[in-house]
Amino acid sequence: MTPPDAPDARWSDLGRPPLNPPALRRALLRPGGLWTSLDVVSATGSTNSDLAARAADLPEGAVLVAEEQTQGRGRLDRRWSAPARSGLFFSVLLKPTEVPAERWGWLPLLTGVAVATALSRSAGVDTALKWPNDLLVTIDGEERKAGGILAERAADGVVVGIGINVSLAEKELPVPGAGSLLLAGAVSTDRDPLLRAVLRSLGQWYTDWRTAGGDPAGSRLQEAYAAGCSTLGRTVRAELPGGRSLTGEAVAVDGDGRLVLATAEGMQEPVGAGDVVHLRPGPGTEVTPGTGE
Structure with a gap:
């Protein structure tokens, strides 16, 4: 893990200034608030791996941000890559010990709702959710993946990693079908206010969910997720563990966060794990947005 940007490297890309850790801490670390620490490093392999390794010794609410991730990953061990300072790559440590463990599976979906809400307000970009953990934006009428979420158990809590492509130009996209807030017409690509907005939104949704004992209906999380989920109402193919696949219309997200086909x-079959592909009307035409999940 590399220390924060050295002075001679901080402004190597004038169009992509570094984050301002002192200002972020002043804005986000409040007595009695969820966020308890915020560290920014210039580069690391994976913020999820780094935070998970220290989870037993950290209080809830630790935030680790990297200006660049060299081994960023998502679901199914897919890779996530982007130029330095072109996005938001960070992980948070949550320890909802008073919530029944069987409800912890809602945390990546909760995070998706929080991120989508924040980006709509702060960047002016409508962000849809592809079940279970992708963030989609619309570019020239086409759905593209601009971000992803990965939740992993660590010590007595969960580390939730978030990656958002912010200022990537078309030529910088890692794979066809990826997108960024810039390409989706964001009113701002200033990462400091975007990160503040996302963490504040996440803190509010998480607090409400935890106060409700993790009840997705009582915290209105289930309703909000369904409202923002672009997977619902579409024909999809779910690639399930063990090599089985299932095709059907996505009709609901149930109380356990599973996609019902x-x-x-x-x-009606609930899908709790697997890779979901959106299918266009007509046989065999797929929508496969984005970078690694």
């Missing part, structure tokens, strides 16, 4: 045979 209505199949052609008239059955």
Whole structure:
């Protein structure tokens, strides 16, 4: 893990200034608030791995941000790469010990709602959610993946990693079908206020969910997720563990955060894990937005 940017490297890309850790701490670290520490490093392999390694010794609310991730990853061990200071790459440590463990599976979905809400307000970009953990934006009428979320158990809590492509130009996108806030017409790509907005939104949604004992209905999380989920109402194919696949219309997200598919045979099957591909109307045409999940 590399220390914060050295003075001679801080402004190597004038269009992508570094984050301002002291200002971020002043804005986000409040007595009695969720966020208890905020560290920014210039580069690291994975903020999730780094934070998970220290989770047992840290209080809830630790935030680790990297200006660049060299081994960023998502679901199914897919890789996430982007130029330095072109996005927001960070992880947070949550310890909802008073919430039943079976409800912790809502944390990545909660994070998606919080991020989408914050980006709509602070960047002026409508962000949709692809179940379970992708952040989609619309560019020239096409859905593209601009971010992802990865939640992992660590010590007595959960480390939630978030990656958001902010200022990437078309030529910098890691794979076809990826996107960024810039390409989606963001009114601002200043990462400091974007990060503040995301963390404040996450803190509010998390606090409400925890106060409700993790009840997704009582905290209105289930309702909010369904409202912002672009997967619902579409025909999808779920690639399930063990090599099985299931195709059907995504009709609901149930109380356990699972995607419910209505199949052609008239059955409703919940999907709790797997890779979901959006299918366009018509046979065999797929929407596969984005970088690694």
